Every structure is written in structure tokens, then in C-alpha cells.
Amino acid sequence: MVTALFYLLAGLAIACAISCVYHKNPLYSAVSLIGVFLSLACIYLTLSAPFIAVTQILVYAGAIMVLVIFVIMLLNLDEDKPLNSLTYLYGVGGGLGLLLIAQAIFVFYAVNTAGQESVDSTAAGKTLSIGLAMYTQYLLPVEIVGILLLMAIVGAMIMSRRIREPNQRKAEKAVE
Amino acid sequence: MEPSLETYLALSGILFAIGAVGVIYKRNAIGMFMCIELMLNAVNLSFVAFARHYGDVTGQLFVFVVMAVAACEAAVGLGIIITFFRNRESIDVDDASIMRN
Amino acid sequence: MEPIVKTLFPFIVISVGIIAVFGGVMMIVAYTVLAERKVLGWIQGRIGPNRVGPWGLFQPFADLLKFILKEELIPDQSTRFIFYLAPLVALTCAFMPMIVYPFGPEIVGSFDFLPYGLGEGIKSLPLRVADLDVGVLYVLAITSVGVYGIALAGWSSNSKYSLMGGLRSSAQMISYELAMGASVIGVVMLAGSLSLGDIINAQINSTFRWFIIPQFIGFVVFLIAAFAETNRVPFDLPEAETELVAGFHTEYSALKFALFFMAEYVNMFTVSVMAVTLFLGGWYIPGLDYLARTVGMEWLFGVGTIGYALISHVGFLLKIFAFLFFYIWVRGTLPRFRFDQLMNFGWKFLLPVALANVILTVVVVFLVGRFW
Numbered sequence: 001m002v003t004a005l006f007y008l009l010a011g012l013a014i015a016c017a018i019s020c021v022y023h024k025n026p027l028y029s030a031v032s033l034i035g036v037f038l039s040l041a042c043i044y045l046t047l048s049a050p051f052i053a054v055t056q057i058l059v060y061a062g063a064i065m066v067l068v069i070f071v072i073m074l075l076n077l078d079e080d081k082p083l084n085s086l087t088y089l090y091g092v093g094g095g096l097g098l099l100l101i102a103q104a105i106f107v108f109y110a111v112n113t114a115g116q117e118s119v120d121s122t123a124a125g126k127t128l129s130i131g132l133a134m135y136t137q138y139l140l141p142v143e144i145v146g147i148l149l150l151m152a153i154v155g156a157m158i159m160s161r162r163i164r165e166p167n168q169r170k171a172e173k174a175v176e
Numbered sequence: 177m178e179p180s181l182e183t184y185l186a187l188s189g190i191l192f193a194i195g196a197v198g199v200i201y202k203r204n205a206i207g208m209f210m211c212i213e214l215m216l217n218a219v220n221l222s223f224v225a226f227a228r229h230y231g232d233v234t235g236q237l238f239v240f241v242v243m244a245v246a247a248c249e250a251a252v253g254l255g256i257i258i259t260f261f262r263n264r265e266s267i268d269v270d271d272a273s274i275m276r277n
Numbered sequence: 278m279e280p281i282v283k284t285l286f287p288f289i290v291i292s293v294g295i296i297a298v299f300g301g302v303m304m305i306v307a308y309t310v311l312a313e314r315k316v317l318g319w320i321q322g323r324i325g326p327n328r329v330g331p332w333g334l335f336q337p338f339a340d341l342l343k344f345i346l347k348e349e350l351i352p353d354q355s356t357r358f359i360f361y362l363a364p365l366v367a368l369t370c371a372f373m374p375m376i377v378y379p380f381g382p383e384i385v386g387s388f389d390f391l392p393y394g395l396g397e398g399i400k401s402l403p404l405r406v407a408d409l410d411v412g413v414l415y416v417l418a419i420t421s422v423g424v425y426g427i428a429l430a431g432w433s434s435n436s437k438y439s440l441m442g443g444l445r446s447s448a449q450m451i452s453y454e455l456a457m458g459a460s461v462i463g464v465v466m467l468a469g470s471l472s473l474g475d476i477i478n479a480q481i482n483s484t485f486r487w488f489i490i491p492q493f494i495g496f497v498v499f500l501i502a503a504f505a506e507t508n509r510v511p512f513d514l515p516e517a518e519t520e521l522v523a524g525f526h527t528e529y530s531a532l533k534f535a536l537f538f539m540a541e542y543v544n545m546f547t548v549s550v551m552a553v554t555l556f557l558g559g560w561y562i563p564g565l566d567y568l569a570r571t572v573g574m575e576w577l578f579g580v581g582t583i584g585y586a587l588i589s590h591v592g593f594l595l596k597i598f599a600f601l602f603f604y605i606w607v608r609g610t611l612p613r614f615r616f617d618q619l620m621n622f623g624w625k626f627l628l629p630v631a632l633a634n635v636i637l638t639v640v641v642v643f644l645v646g647r648f649w
Contacts, residue, residue: 062421104189
């Protein structure tokens with residue numbers, strides 16, 4: 001049952017990922033990527049990690065991708081242009097991709113974990129255990145992440161602030 | 177019967193490969209950004225699979241940290257993209273070869 | 278036969294639960310639409326719909342029939358796939374939170390009468406579909422995914438009004454989600470759990486019975502953020518009809534429009550249930566169990582009986598209806614915000630207040646735990 005569900009979701013995730021890379025229109029890519037995130041969230045549920053699954057939807061699908069779609073709609077982007085000068089990148093990309101997939105298949109066949117008994121514990125995914133670990137054993141990383149988030153907020157605000165007035169810029173363009 | 181650890185790792189590897197190809201293949205900054213998110217997610221999957229395998233909560237905390245970093249990346253990265261678009265009227269990374277402006 | 282039935286039994290139970298919940302919610306939503314038109318009519322000194330059936334009681338069905346039979350128009354330059362996808366996303370995300378809500382207390386009893394020994398070991402019948410460990414987060418997450426329905430509809434229609442509506446909607450949702458999440462943290466801290474069932478139990482065992490008393494600031498912030506999340510007046514900028522024709526659903530007609538329309542009302546219901554569960558004790562009516570003990574009629578409506586569950590459920594529905602009425606009342610009373618006012622209000626007032634509430638709750642919980 002879980003296996004069938006896993007293969008269904010894994011197929012969906014891979015199909016959406018390929019579609020994300022394949023489509024030239026950024027909005028199609030974004031919608032496909034949301035599909036990947038949602039199927040990964042369902043896979044986390046089968047891995048008995050409900051907290052991570054819900055956070056995945058909340059952070060990735062609910063916040064990051066909304067921002068991305070907002071930017072795509074705001075800038076009104078058209079389709080991706082084809083490569084003009086760097087055509088050899090197709091070859092490099094394809095080669096690298098094949099290499100990585102070969103590596104994944106190698107991992108699948110060569111690494112044998114049959115000898116090790118997997119610890120069957122569903123308690124690890126509970127909110128309580130995550131919260132306890134987060135605020136006792138891993139307090140320092142959590143604090144560092146908090147500071148990082150604060151820096152990101154300040155950075156994003158400074159970055160997207162309009163430094164020059166639009167009229168001034170137009171005047172400059174006219175001069176050029 | 178549940179799928180084994182290797183199966184999850186293989187899925188994670190395949191997703192990572194697709195994301196890596198996408199970063200090289202895409203020409204606009206938003207597309208590259210999305211492919212990087214895809215790679216981060218592939219890594220997250222392997223973390224959660226390991227956490228399940230060893231019955232340990234550490235892997236899931238790593239995922240949590242990765243998500244926070246991804247959120248920072250989204251905020252700053254999209255800020256850069258908007259500023260870049262404002263200056264160049266394009267988000268093609270090929271146009272980012274000049275440091276001026 | 279027996280093993281098949283035993284394997285299928287949980288699926289059948291859950292499916293029946295989901296169908297019952299969805300059917301009930303659909304009926305409530307249909308009559309919310311009618312109630313909205315009636316109440317708005319009264320507020321504005323009109324009568325409201327009164328032609329179909331007595332007092333217009335069959336109006337929702339007439340509306341539905343009209344939506345089904347109307348011609349469907351699809352803009353020529355639209356992105357077909359996403360245009361079809363958007364209303365489905367909106368309605369699915371509106372319905373999905375239903376499965377974690379507790380609609381009433383557990384009914385204790387033995388279920389040995391079921392064939393094949395299916396009732397073995399089952400001590401009680403909970404009036405909910407699933408009790409997730411992360412219920413509150415789940416609801417917030419699904420609500421935040423719901424914005425895609427509106428954003429994608431706005432983008433795929435290939436119309437400037439729709440695009441403006443979609444843009445406004447995504448900006449608004451991101452801003453007010455934060456305040457909503459922060460306002461819930463206080464309740465979660467008092468209850469010590471993210472599961473909705475545990476939150477209700479914590480309220481029953483708390484000093485004030487309902488969390489609205491210790492968390493009044495959180496409640497007000499939640500209510501305002503909820504108005505924004507459901508795109509209702511005074512925050513209905515995504516569909517502001519005086520500026521944007523009809524906002525994100527300008528190009529939608531017939532059944533697709535009906536799906537958006539339904540999604541909005543289901544969202545209203547969802548948010549009302551959230552407010553009732555988090556702040557008003559859910560299905561719990563203070564004093565009902567005590568009354569049953571003093572009158573000596575515990576066999577009829579003592580804790581765990583069907584009578585208790587029924588009365589609690591009716592109380593729960595009444596609380597929700599009060600919230601829905603409040604929504605309609607506000608719609609009939611308040612004007613619309615301007616977009617910059619909306620953003621300023623969300624980021625510079627609502628979010629700081631919600632965070633201050635979190636800090637206040639932390640301090641009070643710490644002091645109470647320390648000195649009492």
C-alpha cells in the first residue's frame with residue numbers, strides 16, 4: 001500500500017520536475033514546481049514526518065512560490081529566449097544530468113542497507129520531539145537561522161528599495 | 177511493506193539531477209532560482225529518509241534549517257531579480273555580464 | 278468476504294465521514310449565500326430574494342441550476358490549462374481543511390453489533406475525520422495554498438483587470454498570513470499542542486473555559502486577518518467591482534464562476550470554524566456537563582452520550598452561524614480599504630500587535646508557571 005503510494009507520488013514528482021525544467025514559460029515552470037513540492041510533502045507524510053510535510057507546504061508552496069509567481073506576474077515575463085552563444089552548455093548539462101542519474105542508480109544498486117535494521121520509530125516526526133530537539137540540543141543553529149532570516153529581511157528591503165527616482169533615470173536614458 | 181532507504185535516495189538523486197540540469201539549461205534568473213529550489217528539495221528528501229531510517233529527529237531539523245535558508249534565498253534573490261529587471265528590463269542572466277549599472 | 282471487509286472497513290468509515298462533512302458544508306454554504314442576500318437586503322431596507330419557494334428558501338438551487346445551464350465563455354487568448362485549473366485549486370483548497378475539524382465530542386459506546394467483529398476494540402465514535410498532530414499548521418498551510426487559485430486565474434485570463442486582481446490577492450495573502458499565524462501562536466502556547474482536538478480539551482480544562490478571554494488580542498487580530506484571507510469586505514480588493522470590474526474572476530462564467538463563488542463561501546465557513554475552535558471552545562458549551570449531573574439526566578445528555586454530542590454540535594453550529602452573520606453584517610456596513618492602506622495596516626499595525634501578543638503570552642505563561 002505504502003509502496004504503491006510512494007511510486008505514484010515519486011512518478012508525479014519526477015514528471016513535474018521534468019516539466020519544470022522543460023517549459024520555457026516561467027509560470028508553467030512555477031506551477032510544475034508547486035506540483036513537485038506537494039508530492040514531496042505527501043512522501044514526507046508516508047515517511048511519518050507530518051510536521052516537516054506541513055512545513056514544506058507552508059514554506060515552499062505557501063510562501064516562496066507565491067512570491068515567485070507574484071514576481072513573474074509583476075514583471076510580466078515572456079518566454080525564455082533560446083541560447084545564443086553558449087550552445088555547448090546543452091552538452092554539458094545533458095552530460096552532467098546523465099552522470100548524476102547514473103550516480104543515483106549506482107546508489108540504488110550498490111549501497112546495500114539490508115544488513116542494517118531500520119529503526120522503526122514514528123515518534124521522531126512528532127511535533128513534540130522536534131520542538132524539544134529544536135530548543136535544547138540544537139538551540140544554537142536555530143538562533144543562527146533566526147539571525148539569518150532577520151538579515152535576509154533587511155537585505156531584501158535594501159535591495160529592492162528604489163534608489164534613484166524614475167524621472168531621473170528616464171532623463172539619463174535620454175542622454176545616453 | 178515499505179520502500180527501502182535506497183529507493184528514497186534514488187528519487188532524491190534523480191530530482192537533484194533534474195534540478196542541476198535545469199540550472200545549466202535555463203537562461204532566465206527566475207528559472208534558475210526555481211531549479212535551485214528543486215535541488216534543495218531533493219536534498220531535503222534524503223534527509224527525511226535518513227531520519228526515518230535511523231529513527232532520529234536530527235535529519236528533520238536539518239530540513240527545517242534548509243527551509244529557512246531557502247526562504248532567505250527567496251527574499252534576497254527575488255529582490256535582486258526585481259532590481260536587475262528595473263535596470264535592464266530583462267532577467268536574462270546573459271545580460272548580467274557587465275558589472276556597470 | 279470477511280478479510281476484504283476488514284481491510285476496506287477503515288476506508289469506508291473515512292469515506293462516509295468525508296461525504297457527510299462535505300454534504301453538510303455544502304448545504305450550509307448554499308444557505309449562507311441566501312442568508313447573505315436576505316440580511317444585506319434587510320440592512321439596505323429591501324426584502325431580498327423571495328420568489329423561489331416560501332421566503333425564497335429554494336433560491337440556492339435555482340442559482341445552481343442557472344450556473345449549470347449558462348453558456349461557458351473562454352477568452353480567446355487565455356492559457357487554457359491553467360484557466361481550467363484555477364477554480365479547481367481554489368475549491369479544493371477551500372474544502373481540504375474540513376477533515377481536521379472536530380465537529381462534536383466523542384460518543385462513547387460499544388460497537389459490538391457490527392458484523393465480522395469489526396467493532397472490536399472501538400470504544401468511541403469521534404465526530405471528526407482525522408485528528409492530525411499538526412492540525413493548526415495544516416489548516417494554515419492549506420489556506421495559504423488557496424491563493425494559487427486566485428493568482429493563476431488572474432494570470433491565465435489574459436485581462437488586465439484579472440491580472441491586477443491576482444497581483445493584489447497574492448500580496449494581500451502573504452501579508453495577512455503572517456499576522457494570522459502569529460495570532461494563533463498564543464493559543465497554541467496556552468494549549469501546548471497543535472492538534473485541534475487537544476486545543477478544545479485544553480480549553481475545557483482551563484480556568485476561563487474559552488480562550489477568547491486570555492487571548493482577546495489574538496482573537497481580534499485573527500478575526501481581521503481572517504477577513505483579509507477570505508477576500509471579504511473591507512478587504513475585498515482582489516474583486517473590487519468599482520475598480521476592477523470583477524477582479525480575478527472577470528473572465529469566468531457559468532460553472533467555473535460558481536466554483537470560485539463557492540470557494541469564497543467555503544473559505545468563510547473554514548475560517549469561522551477555526552475562530553470557534555481556537556477561541557470559543559469549539560463544540561464545548563460551558564456548564565452543560567454540570568447541568569446534566571445536577572438534573573440527574575446523565576443517561577440522556579451526560580458526557581459521552583449521543584444527546585450530549587447532539588447538543589454540543591448544535592451549539593457549535595450556532596457559534597459558526599454567529600460568525601457568518603458577523604461577516605455579512607460587516608459587508609453591509611463597512612467601505613473598502615485602499616490598497617496602500619491595506620498594506621500599511623497589515624505590516625505596520627496588525628503584525629506588530631500579533632507579535633506583541635505572543636511576547637505578552639510568553640511572559641504571562643512563564644510567570645504563572647513560576648509563581649502559581
